[in-house]
Amino acid sequence: MMNFDYVRPASVAEAIGAATEPGSVYLASGTNLLDLMKGGVSRPSRLVDVTRLPGLDRVERLADGSLRIGAMVRNADLAHDPDFAKAYPAVAEALLSGASGQLRNAATVGGNLLQRTRCAYFYDVASACNRRAPGAGCDARHGENRLHAVLGWSEGCIATHPSDFCVPLVALDAVVEIEGKRGRRELSLEALHRLPGDTPERETALEPGDLIVALRLPAEARSFAAHGRYIKLRERTSYAFAVVSAAASLRIEQGRIGEARLALGGVAAKPWRARAAERLLAGASLDAAVYREAARAALADAKPSGDNAFKIELAQRIVVRALTLAAAGTPALMPALPGSPFSSVSGTRA
Amino acid sequence: MTPEINLTRDPAHLRHGSNIGQPLTRRDGVLKVKGEARYAADNHPPGMLYAVIATASIARGRVTSLDVAAARRHPGVVDVMTPSHKPQLAEDPDAKTNPFAFRMEVLQSDEVRYANQAIAVVIAETLEAATEGAALLSPRYDVAPARVGLDADESYTPPVVGLGNPAEVHHGDADAGLAAASQRIEAIYETPAQYHNAIEPHAIVAAWNGDRLSIDTPSQGMVLAQMRIGGLFGIPPGNIHIRSPFLGGGFGSKGLVAGPQILGIMAAKLVGRPVKLVLRREQMYGPVGHRPPTRQRLRIGVGSDGALTAIEHHAKVTTSSFDDFYEPAADVSHALYATPAIKTSHEALRVDSGTPLFMRAPGEATGSVALESAIDEAAFACGIDPLAFRLKNYAEVEPATGRPFSSKALRECYAKAAERFGWSRRPLAPRQMRDDAGFLVGWGMGTAIFPALMFQGNARAVIRADGTGAMETGAHDMGQGAWTALAQISADALGLDLEQVAFKSGTSDLPDAGIAGGSAHTATVGNAIHNAGAAVIAKLAGLATSDDRSPLFGAGNAGVIARQGRLHRRDDDVRSESYADILARAGLAEIDASGSGAADPAAQSQYAMHAHGAVFAEVKVDPNLGQVRVTRMVGAFAAGRIINPRLVQSQLYGGMIWGMSFALHEEAVTDRRSGRILNANLAEYHVPVNADVPPMDVITVDEHDPHVNALGIKGVGEIGITGSAGAVANAVWHATGIRVRRFPIRIEELVTGLSD
Incomplete structure (x- = not known):
């Protein structure tokens, strides 16, 4: 078999020591990593299992009103925590729109932030992929790329980031807490993932040995609880990645938008915060024309990377939809089909 | 070791008359639920x-x-x-x-x-x-x-399509029929490569x-x-x-x-x-067969009275560079709609893929989605309701051959499914219906058809000294329920209750049951079982009726019937004797006899034999985003005698879901430069998940067919796909007014045509 070391450190410090050596990677639930290893995409020499590190599986409210989520909290546990879903509805809806029930039960918050692209050429080791093998080229660029990036891509890489969870998180100014060789530091989630540029192999700002120990949602993130949605277009109702998705969270004050938070998924190599659109929306009225203008602003820099021009139009429409639904208010109950435009539809008899 | 499956019978299994027709649950169900069914890799x-x-x-x-x-x-x-x-x-x-x-x-x-x-x-x-x-x-x-796709190389006319069918068939003068038409439809449909993915x-x-x-x-x-x-x-x-x-x-793979x-x-x-x-x-994704991509051109002519004047169906398909299998996609047009002129033809090219092979409804599935879409387009062009149009062009005899049908309850299928669905309230024009939430609603239909085939199969029947029986046949249970349905036929063939029959199957040392394909397994093996049972009962009757110590003495073989472990005189029902008593007096531990099942060539040349059905689908489409959701499906099918209604319903559900999958989900994506399939996994090669599957109704329409075979069985394994894919595609058109002719229907095909 492909031999590798497996270590289960007893503390975060021990984990960092073990993971700093070349060829080491952290193993959380492995819902992505183990597939990559089986396919020969990733061939680590050492797995550092962090799932049993003490203290990383807690969700706690801090004194400043922020919420600290341990990196090893399971996606399903977080999404089904009623207090969490009430305070951060777009995040809960995004979590429940992702993967399948079985995968959500296993997957961890920290692992989800670091899942790799689903670009088929990244997974196909016989294809050229700069992300997998720097300098090899990008077979996706002129290949089967109808689902690839329309924002922030480069000639070297047109892959998208697959996470649903990260989309509302980046809109809500989530912060990751990192322990590393030089101690503890914090990074905004928006700064965690990198655009490909000339170095698509550098997917995140993490350094060797860095371990994400927690995710923090600032106190202000709760102020959008009444108007938060995540809407995701996909090619089947469950167990499919987004064609495009959008997270919209609004604070509505005296019938106008006090503040808007907006991010898109499935459009770029990172969860895409639409700040220009947010600026347009701040102080604006709750009006479809405003949403359309915001959508145009969000996609102003978009360009097709292949057979995917339709995604630019679709992304604008889903921004409008997410804003419209967010403005209408967070549903009292989590929709039966979270994230779906058909969230309320079931079969009807004629 | 021959597997033997013991029956656990719950009260639902209590026999009321014949075992055939009872909705028994799967006899192997408990084994599978407990993980005790041993598959090859176990x-x-x-x-x-x-x-x-x-x-x-x-x-x-x-x-x-x-x-x-x-x-x-x-x-x-x-x-x-x-x-x-x-x-x-x-x-x-x-x-x-x-x-x-x-x-x-x-x-x-x-x-x-x-x-x-x-x-x-x-x-x-x-x-x-x-x-x-x-x-x-x-x-x-x-x-x-690498040669990839339908334009990768020069094309040619294949020598045959499917298993020995002619690549071109002419009936009447299609050119003249099209020239005489008052409405002509010409459209090109494309279907992708698909893989079985058992x-x-x-x-x-x-x-x-x-x-x-x-x-x-x-x-x-x-x-x-x-x-x-x-x-x-x-x-x-x-x-x-x-x-x-x-x-x-298995699905053919x-x-x-x-x-x-x-x-x-x-x-x-x-x-x-x-x-x-x-x-x-x-x-x-390569060495075990697949459904090849097709590009199909339909030309349909309709007269001013709404009657078809011609159907021309041309299919371009791929095969491998090194072998020959040609998906007979156009052949579906031979048997479905009445028309004075039919022309079907095939064209092929070689690509660098594995050889395509039989995949559930090979030819019928690909051909049906194109034909049913084109018929829908023709109906709309004529301003006629799609069901009325199909009834107007109802084939009373097989159009391409003129042969009468052995049985055909399609009219009843149309009527029952349409009523259950509520079809009469359908507006003719597209984009007329919305639900309360503002989603576009569309209703579409398709006709299902699949030939009633039989191969060659054998069975061996045994009656033992204790009065119980056994039936042996090397049949194949792919999940469709052969362990159960064939055991039901066995019990009736032996005149015994199900618990009294040891049904042995699934190994090659048993009598050859032929191939489980072509939706023909139950018909083929069922008739072999029926004949083996009749033969062993005749042997038993011979023992009794020639023995002057038997109450049946002198009745003659034809003068007795077998029922619940006893032979009875036909003319005097109270005179009877148990199997055990007959064998005991003859001093025999057991008697056996063999039987075979195969199509009757005389009946086959005289009659066209097909199962039929009608499928209705409702979809909802987001008017702005173009996302499609199937919200209900109703199918009515007439497929001869139904051995086990529960299993048949499951088969038909499965087929209809596959049809929905064909319309909206499945596609193998090949890199046009390398020839590698990029989504060779169940995460990216989409089949529907539970959340995609709508409420479904399946109606089976009674059909007595004295010609197909002694048991009147037509088969239900593949028909459910046909009609269903077209019904979903037609519903998408009815919801949106956008006719997508490339399958699966993708969001980008709809989104540009929709605005709200």
Whole structure:
């Protein structure tokens, strides 16, 4: 078999020591990593299992009103925590729109932030992929790329980031807490993932040995609880990645938008915060024309990377939809089909 | 060891008259729920090794080097089978020894014919060692440009399509019919490559003992497999014992033994130990068949009275570079709609893929979605309701041949399904309906049709001294329920209750049951069972009626009937005798007799035999985003006599879901440069998940057919796909006004045409 070391450190410090050596990677639930290893995409020499590190599986409210989520909290546990879903509805809806029930039960918050692209050429080791093998080229660029990036891509890489969870998180100014060789530091989630540029192999700002120990949602993130949605277009109702998705969270004050938070998924190599659109929306009225203008602003820099021009139009429409639904208010109950435009539809008899 | 399945009978199973027709639950259900049903890959004979195939990452060319030494050095690797190090075969694997012999890649050369083709096999003490050994081979290639897609090469007219059908069929004068039409529709439809994706991958556990071979492998045709394997290894087919009691789906991909299974047997021979070889999911995209892509052009002419004047159906399909299988997509137009002129034709090209083969409703599924879409387009062009249009053009005889139908309750199917669906309230024009939430609502329909086929099958019936019986037949349960339905027929054939019949099946040492394909297994094997039972009852009756100590003495064979373990005089029901008493007096431990089932050539030439159905679908479409959701489906089917309504309903549900999948989900995506399939996994090759499946209704319409076979069975395995894909596509059009002619229907095809 492909031999590798497996270590289960007893503390975060021990984990960092073990993971700093070349060829080491952290193993959380492995819902992505183990597939990559089986396919020969990733061939680590050492797995550092962090799932049993003490203290990383807690969700706690801090004194400043922020919420600290341990990196090893399971996606399903977080999404089904009623207090969490009430305070951060777009995040809960995004979590429940992702993967399948079985995968959500296993997957961890920290692992989800670091899942790799689903670009088929990244997974196909016989294809050229700069992300997998720097300098090899990008077979996706002129290949089967109808689902690839329309924002922030480069000639070297047109892959998208697959996470649903990260989309509302980046809109809500989530912060990751990192322990590393030089101690503890914090990074905004928006700064965690990198655009490909000339170095698509550098997917995140993490350094060797860095371990994400927690995710923090600032106190202000709760102020959008009444108007938060995540809407995701996909090619089947469950167990499919987004064609495009959008997270919209609004604070509505005296019938106008006090503040808007907006991010898109499935459009770029990172969860895409639409700040220009947010600026347009701040102080604006709750009006479809405003949403359309915001959508145009969000996609102003978009360009097709292949057979995917339709995604630019679709992304604008889903921004409008997410804003419209967010403005209408967070549903009292989590929709039966979270994230779906058909969230309320079931079969009807004629 | 022959598997024997014991019946657990709950009160729902209480017999009321005949066993046939009862909605029994699966007899193997409890075994499967408890994980006790042993599938091929569950077997681990002592000393077994693991074999893993190394596959080509190019679609065309040659392997120029393999690092065999690196693989051999890996701990646990026992041997590496390559073109230069392998057991010799007795027969060229590329020889076309019979119509069912398809060429296969079993390391006969360094040539690569398609991506995912086997180029070496690593045999090791563990699966992990074999897997890593295969990765260490680091093949190098001499690469030739891959031919991908429907325009990759020059096309030609195939010699035949399907299994020996003519590539072109003319009936009447289609050109004249089109010229005379007051409305003409011409449209081109494209369907993608699709793969069977049975949940159970192809697997084999092979063990040699001298020139005898024991194998566990999922098979839809054990005797064909014995013949193929026997020919390749130069041993008598009878020396090969195949166990195939359960299949985790087959859908045609397990009908013929495939190259990877032969490689497993070769590996066992090479190392002199039992070997297990299981395909990984991506390895199923190549050597085990697929549904090829098609481009179909329909021309339909309609007269001013709404009657068809001509159907012209032309299909372009791909086959492999090295073998011939041609999806008979246009042939579906032969039997469905009344028209004075039909012209069907096929055109083919060679691409660098594995050879396409039978995939659930081969030809019917691809042809139906194009024909049903075109009929829908024609109806709208004429301003006629799609159901009324189909009724107007209802075929009273088979259009292409003029033969009468052996039975055809399609009118009843249309009526019952339309009523259940509420079709009469459908507006003619598209984009007229919205639900309360503002989603576009569309209703579409399609006609289902599948030929009622039979192959050749045998069974052996036994009546034992204790009055119980046995029925033996090497039938195949792919999950469709053969263990249950055939046991029901067995009980009736023997005049016994189900608990009194030991039904033995699923191994190659039992009588040849033919192939489980063409929706013909229940009809073929069921009639073999029926005839075997009749033969053994006749033998028993002969014993009784010729014995003056029997109360049946003198009645003559035809003068008795078998019922619940006793023979009764027809003319005097109170005079009867038990099976056990008859055998005891004759001093016999058991008696047996054989029977066979096959189509009656006289009836086949006289009658057109088809199962029919009507499928109605409702979809909702987001008016701005273009996302589609099927919200309900109703299907009514007339398929002759129904042996087990519960199992039949499941088959039809499965077919209808597959049709929905065809319309909206399934597509194998191939890189146009490398020829590699990019979504060869269940995460990215989409089939519907539970949340995609709407509320569904299946209605079975009673149909008495005295001509198809003695039991009146037509088969239900494949018909559910036909009609359903078209119904969904037509509903999408009705919801949106956008006619998508490329399948699956993608969001980008809809979104630009929608605005709110």
